Structures are given as structure tokens and as C-alpha cells.
Amino acid sequence: MKQKTVTSYIAALLLLGVLLTTGCVKDLLEREPSTELGTGAFWRSEADATFALMGAYADIRPLFDRDYYFDGQAEYLRVRGTSTASGNLQKGDAYNGGDYSPSGYGDNFDKMYERLYGGVHRANYVIENVRKMLPAASGNSLVQLERIVGEARLLRAMVYFRLISMWGDVPYIDHVVFDNAEVAGLTRTPITQVKDSIIADLTYAFEKLPVKAPEIGRASKPAALAFRGKVQLYWASWNTFGWPELDTFMPDLAAGTNAYKAAAEDFKKVISDYGLNLFRGGEPGECDVLGKADKLPNYYYLFTPVANGDPEMIMAFSHGGTGTNQGEELMRDVAGRSHEGSQCWVSPRYEIADRYQSTITGDFADKLIPMNPANNPAARTTLNSAVNPQSYTNRDYRMKSSIMWDYEVSVGMISLKSTGWVPFIYRTWNQPVTIDGNSFITYNTDGCNSGFVLRKFLRNTAGLGRSDGTYNYPVMRLADVYLMYAEATNAVDGPQADAIQLVNRVRHRGNLPPLAAEKTANKEAFFQAIEQERIVELFGEGQRSFDLRRWRAIERVWNPPYGNGVWRIDTYGAQMTRYFQNQSEREYQQNYIFRIPPGERNRNPNLTQNTPWL
Template sequence: MKRNYRSLLLIALAPVVLLTSCVKDLLDRQPTTELGESAFWQNLDDAEYALMGLYSSVRPLFDRDYYLDGHGEYVRARGTSATSGNLRLGDAYHGANYNPTGYAGSFDKMYRYLYGGVNRANYVIENAEKMAASNPNLAADLDAIIGEAKLLRGMVYFRLISMWGDVPYIGRIVNGNAEVANIERMPIAQVKDSILADFTDAFERLPDSPPAMGRAAKPAALAFRGKLNLYWACWNKNGWPELDTFTPHASEATEAFTAAAEDFRSVIQDYGLMLFRGGEPGDIDTLGRAEILPNYYYLFTPVANGDPEIIMGFTHGGIGTNQGEELMRDVAGRSHEGSQCWVSPRYEIADRYQSIITGDFVDPLIPMNPSNPDARTTPGSAVNPQSYENRDYRMKASIMWDYEMSVGMVNRQSTGWVPFIYQTWAQPITIGGETYISYNTDGTNSGYVFRKFLRNEAGLGRSEGDYHFPVMRLADVYLMYAEATNELSGPTADAIDLVNKIRHRGNLPPLNGEKTASKEAFFDAIEQERIVELLGEGHRGFDLRRWRAIERVWGEPYGPGVWRRDTHGANQQRYYQNTPEREYERNYIFRIPESERDRNPNLTQNTPWL
């Protein structure tokens, strides 16, 4: 840890650090790194300035979580885009493994940068507390700053324990390498208690509503506390045998499910929050057109910036700020500002979108190669656009199939509509008497690309997005509440109603009685909504691990594995073929970086990685 903490510590202790776009007036200031710490922390402006630096350092640890969906079965993340300027400090996501297996030994960077976030949070908390003690007249304003910093620290530690289990806990500023050179891992139960304390303290200090877009308020602290309790309940219910210091207890699971439900209920009922555009599905264009898209699509564009559904998110700056998000670069292709399509939907996600007529699943799509003259007209064919008619509105809002359109862009200017046609890249295509140049992307091998996160208008480059990326949405809270109460009491009327509200945004009918007849059936309905509602937001891999569901999805050890294929019927990748039990164990818990253990003899390793 010595070298890693030292390099990050120097940045974390700088009195003025990188700015975030949370507060506009702060963006207009000229930063300096020459100001000594004794001359800093003199007034509320200094404290807010440091808090903005903390947001800026934590944002790159969460704002590209769509890569993490590659650990599930519905998203392919074939890599990561290059580092974007100094803001990303090397980019915690870069170079990791986002395949559905073999990934947990590839997140050394994330581990290191998460601890950089911890130390920056400690820097803000400790100095703000000192300032409050010496300036009682500023105590009320500093309270909220301390609350935000504790929420961010809790989020960072929550990620650490979700991936690595037991981790070193540092609750103060680190002033030198000697202070962390021999630090030991703290048992997960103790770290969890410290995180809960941070979330609780944050809740007590924060206002009911955010002071500005990108800033946290009470609902965020409650939602994250509830989520931590939900994960703790799952680990105690389902076990975590790969973490040999952890012993699950059924009573702790019940207690944690109860606490989680209470927090989620408060978020839902006490703060006047609503789903984006009232949860209404909105209008939808005809197949192959995209002038009118469902409301769900716009939730993932700057149109939704500041919307209450985004309970906690990270803001981005746009043109010329070096603080833009790179969503388009990562999900789009060459026709869209030279984007690289690092992330795309897998073929299998299409079958998860249900019928708006029956409210249930449609017969599985049939892969067919367009070289077959009947492929484009055969009912149910994956390359027949009519096969996608009357589906959950979130389908058209989330993915594109053959002959679906989006706006091409070059140099921030529109090039007009480009139709996506799998394996027909940048070719002249005549549709309805009009000639188009087809979508140029060679990054997908499934037959689909994302529409979710893709801007449908020009004006910003591929790395200049200004979307407020969500890390906690109200829809997720609805589904987590339903999950927690289902574990305690089975399907309840209020939980069923919340799941139906999520379904309504896809213009789906309410769940039928069969889907709510038992705890098991309702869990399946909740999981279904988590898959389609949260697609590409980084949740699926964490869900599979906390539910102990990797074997359910991919088969048991030493099995035949599962092929991922495309709309043309070609096999693309095979996962978990003849995979030994040890590999499954390693997929449930991440490897403590060996470089850290080389520097610190007191850092133990997780058992599957010994």
C-alpha cells in the first residue's frame, strides 16, 4: 500500500483539488495548488471548494458503472475507452476485466483509487469538523458538508466490501506512508457498521432536498443505508463461503431486511419523490423511426438532469470543461462522433422484453441470417423488424435492432438519420425510397447496440456529455423495497403496486395473479424488472453475487457452459465451459491486489486466491 497511498495522498491533501460541476459558481474560479493548508479552511467557501474536489475525485469511481454490467449475461463490455484527461486520475475502470467470468483478479486499479476517495473524504470531514468546532457560527452550514462527505465515504467503502469483503478501514487523514504500511484488513461486519454510521450521520446532517444538482440530500443517505442493509441481509441469507471470516446468521438477515425496508419506505413516502415524468410511458414512434421516443429513453439524457428520480448522481460539464461523460463514446459507433462501442447489449436481452398486450414473455426470437431470403419476413425472426412490435416500451428506448434509426454526428453536427443494420457498416441503404448511410459500428457482435445513453441530437462531442449519471434512482429503490418486503412477508399490496409502477413506464399491464402468488414467483418478477429497468447501470453483476446466482445463470461447475450468440445465429463466445469450482469461487470475491500485499505483509488474501 505504501506507494499507492503516497501517490494518491499527495493529491488528496492538496487544499484545492479538481473541481466538479456540482456548483456552477465554483467552476468559474481559478484553482491554485500553491496555497498552503494553513491558509486554507478559513471560511465556508474553502470548505465548499474542498467538498467539490471530493465529489470530483469520487465521481470517476462510479460514473462508468455500465462497464460492470459485463459481469452479467446481458451486456458485453469488450474493454474501456482511453483515459479522459486529468480528471480521471488514471481511470479506475481502465484495464479491468468485464467478461462474465475470470474478472475478479483484474480490479487492482479500482481498489487503489477507491482508497484515494476514502482519504479525500477523510480530509474534508476532519478539516470541516475542526472548522465547525472553532467557528460555531458556521456549524450549521458545515454540518451539511460533513454529511455529504460521510455519504461519499460510505459509498466508497460499500463498494470495497461488496467486491473484496474484509478491507482495511481508515477513518482519518493519512499523513505519511508509515501510518498505513502495516495496516490489517478489518472484518466485514465492523466495516459495515462504520458505513452504516456514516450513512446515518449523513442522513441526520443533510437537508431534505439537494442544494444543487449533483449534491446529496437525506433521501440519498437513506437509500444507500437501505441498500447496504439489503446486501448485508442477502449475504447472511445466502452465505458468502469465499469470505472465510464471515459467518452468516438467519436472524441478522431478517433484521437487515427489516431495516432496509424501513429506509426504502421512508425514501418512497416522506420526500415527495416521483418517477421521471410521473412514470408515464409517453409516446413511441413506429418501428424503424426515432423522432418520438418513450419517456424512459429521455431519463438517460440531459433532459432528465436534476430530476428527482435521480436520488444520487454525478454531474458532468460538457464542452470545454474536461469534465464530460463518455457515454456516447462507450455505447455508440463510428457514425456518432467516431465513438468506439465498448459496451453493447447481448442478443439474450431482447427476449426479456415482454408483450404490452399479454404482459408476459413472447416466444424466443429465432436467429436467422439475412442471406436466407425469408429471414426478414419470418414471424419471430431476430432480423425481422416486425418481431419487435408491441414490446415493453423500454425495449425501443434501450436497444436498437436492424433498421432502427439514430442521429449520426460528426464535429458536433448532425449527419442525419443512420439505420442500424448488423454487419452492414457505413453502406448506402434505401429504405422507403430514401437513401441512408448505415450505422458504422463494428463493436457489437450480438446484432444489437444501445440506444440507452445515446444522445439523439448533435451539439456535443463523444467525450463532452453533460448527463447527470445516476448511481441511485427511485426506480431501484422501488424494486429493492419490493425485494426486502418479499423476503420478510411475501408479496404485499404496496410492493406489488410499486413493481407495477415500474412496469407501467414500459406500457406493460400490471402483474397477473400468477406472478404474485408466492414469494418465489414475486422474486422472479422483481428480478425481471431489475434486468430491464436497470440494464447497463452496473447492477447485474452485484445482484448475481449477492443472490448466489452465478450457477443458476451459467450452470454448475464443469458443465457445458453457455454460448452467447447473435441475431444471425452465429455463436460468439462460450462462457463457463468445464469451469472448475475454484473459478466460481473467485467470481464471488475479488482478489486483494498482490502489489499491495507485497508492500504490506499484514494484508491477508481471500481464500479462493491463495
């Protein structure tokens, strides 16, 4: 029997916000009550509770399923716009209006703040009403209702974790709000207290959720443990590296060490207790020759619907297809006009290519050399030239799975039908070209300014529109847990054999040899190896900018304040954009913590502002 999915439950719930609430939450203080039907007409059965939970999933999913945009705040991905639709929460307008450049982004996330509190409201609505049903329930019905509360508390924990990761201290609301007056004078709750509440939610979820959810897209025990471990890891990072921009927070090294240990313990259970494995056993799979894409590595297929329901996806938000209004828009974001008129809002930066290591040596290859073929006839044949396809031989399989360079191909699509192979050739958009005696029309994607486009997340098959993808977007993957476990144990005890083995398992999917001895010789060297794997394994999944902030690494990547900054270039050697040029210390601080939305503070004078934004 085909496994049920969350989207199959919520296909009929497109108007759930009308049925159960009076509308989308516009902001923290302008919120309408969520009890229009009342307990007399609703909240009578387990089916009612499940119906409401699916509404919570539907509302909270768009707060996390475009997290690849956040990678634009780091150094390896460019985000030049978003496909979010203003005013439509189902299409993810929490991301709309945000700034996804490496600098100057901390003041542009008012909508995200507001929508996250909408997620809190939705989760609280489920938690509070299902709790009222518990005393009258028994047997399996009680188990299922407690499971629903556990899922809602996990969702609430995810939302609050995002809130504190961006804004630090935030108001904590754990009940349904019936009147704006209830929140009109709220103060910001200290981050320690919010963190403890998040941990409590995740602990309850762990206790009540099943070992494996029978429905794709619903949470299970490993998800609760993995998120609890991640919260502890971030808590450890903030206590170890400091968070001076949050002036109410005092780092404590001992607390950091304890949090690292707690994180490692949770991650270890996820890894050891549930029989989870990497997608297709973590094997590299086949990697086609340069310029071909009939056989792509397993890592590529991990980001296609083939992987829906796979054990590596510890938690993923499910999406529907054509006609459901629940499709993901990955192709619209990562592809160009040759793929159903997509917009290429998101593309790799030139510098990511040099992060993919050699499958022969297991270490970094010689850096690519930018060359412009328009004025250098030898550019296409020079060794290590960035526009010579042969320069990309014998690289980490995740490279061919994640990015495309000159003469790499993908399947073009128009009106849900394939147009055949489309070769990418930088600055040659929608032009006829002959390759090995065969005629093609080149990839039309002038949104790219680096010489690379994404293959990761791009469907290689026709049949669905650019906004109708069915991929279940992962918010927690087993490979990430492996790397977080390695980071946590290394921080306390240095390189450990089991952690090294797990990092090597992640590397193996790229067909790389195990780490050389010098990469695990000490804590510092192993941390660099872990960071390297996080860069290439989690590329485009929204992790890098959060890593840079929790590690206090922005200055390491972009140079210190008042410096010349760093140029981003393309494969031709052109200087495209310079970031952090002559920026002040205050401007760096504003990238480490986000601005409390002025609109919220105007309505509530008790909301203080983060120091860099005063």
C-alpha cells in the same frame, strides 16, 4: 434563476489535486499528505470547506460514473474495452484494466482498489478539516459546515460500500494519513465492523443533509437513506445466501432478516416522506413506430440531460460539457463511428431482447428466432425472426428506449453537427441503403457482435463531442428503491400489496399491464418478477453483476462448474463466445470475491488474501 450544479462549482477546480494534494493517490501505501496549504492559508471559511468538498466530488465521481462496465460481468451486456484514460483520474482510470467479461474477472481490479482508497483519502481530508471548524461556527454557518461533513461522510460510505462489495474485509481508515508508515502494517478490518462504520456515516449524513439540495449533484436526506437501505439489503443478502469465499464471515439468518427489515424501513421513508416521483410521473410517453425515432418513450429521455435534476435521480454525479474536462463519455462508450467517431465499447448481447415482455399479455413473448438473411431469403419476413423488424412490435417501451435492432435509427453526428438519421443494419457498416425510397448511410459500428446496439445513454441530438456529455449519471434512482423495497419486504413477509403496486409502477413506464396473479402468488414467484424488472429497468447501469453475486446466482445463470458453459449468440444464429466452459469450482469462487492486489500485499505483509486467490 437557473439551479446551480456541482460542475459549475468545480469548473475552476481542474487543478485542485495540485492545490490541495500533491497528486493522485497511486495506491493505498504510496500516498502523499493532503495539507500542503495548511490551515493558516485555507480552512478559514465556509467557502473554503465547500471548495474542498467539490474536490472530493470531483475525485470520487470517476469511481462510479462508468458502472455500466460492470454489467459486462453478467449475461446481457458485452464490454469489449473501456474509454478510460490511463493516469487521468478525472477520466475514470479506476475502471481501466478491469475485466468486464462474465468469467475470470476477479483479479483485474487493482486500479479500482487503489482509486477507491484515494476516494477515502479525499473524503477523510474534508471530514477531518471541516470538523476542526465546527467549534467556532454558529447559526447557518454551523448548519452548512455540518452539511459538508455529512456529504463527505456519505461519499466515504459509498466508497467503502463498493470496497466491501468487491473485496469483503478491507482496511478501514477514518483519518488523514500523513505518512506511509501509518498504514504500512494495517490488517483487514472485518466486514461487519466496516459495515457498521458505513451505516454510521450514512446516519450522520441523513441527520445533517437537507431534504432537497439546492444544487444539482449534491446529496440530500433521501440519498443517505437510500444508500443506508441498500447497504442493509446487501448485508441481508450475504447473511441469507452466504458468502463462503469470505472465510472470516459467518452468515446469520436472524441478522439477515433484521437487515431486510431495516432496509425496507429506510426505503419506505424514501418512497413516502419526500414527495419523490418517477421521471415524468412514471408515464410511458409516446413510442414511435418501428424504424422511427422522432418520438421516443419517456424511459429513453430519463438517460439524457433532460432528466438532470429530476426527483427520480436521488443521487447523480454531474458532468460538464465542452471545454470543462468534466464531460461524461457515454456516447463514446455506447455508440459507433457514425456518432462523433465513438467506439462502441459497450453493446447489448442478443439474449437481452427476449427479456422485454409483451405490452399485450404482460408476459414474455415467443423467443426470437435467429436467422441469417445472407442465406435465408425469408429471414426479414418470417414471424419472430430476430432480423425481421416486425418481430419487435408491442414490446415493453423500455426495449425501444434501450436497444436498437435492424432498421432502427439514431441521429448521426460528425464535428458536432447532425448527419441525419442513421439506420442500424447488423454487419452492414457505413454502406448506402435505400429505405422507403429514402437514401441513408448505415450505422458504422463494427464493435457490435450481437445484432443489437444501445440506444440507452445515446444522445439523439448533435452539438457535443463524444467525451463532452452533460448527463448527470445516476448512482441511486427511485425506481431502484422501489424494486429494492419490494425485494426486502418479500424476503421477510412474501408479496405485499404496496410492494406489488410499486413493481407495477415500474412496469407501467414500459407500458406493461400489472403483474398477473400468478406472478405474485408466493415469495418465489414475486422474487422472479422483481428480478425481471431489475434486469430491464436497470439494464446497463451496473447493478446486475452485483445482484448475481449477492444472490449466489452465477451458477443459476451460467450452469454449474465443470459443465458445457453457455454460448452467447447473435441475431444470425452464430455462436460468438462461450462462457464457463468446463470451469472449476475454484474459478466460480473467484468470481464471487475479488483478489486483494498483490502489490498492496507485497508492501504490507499483514494484508491477507481472499481464500479463492491463495
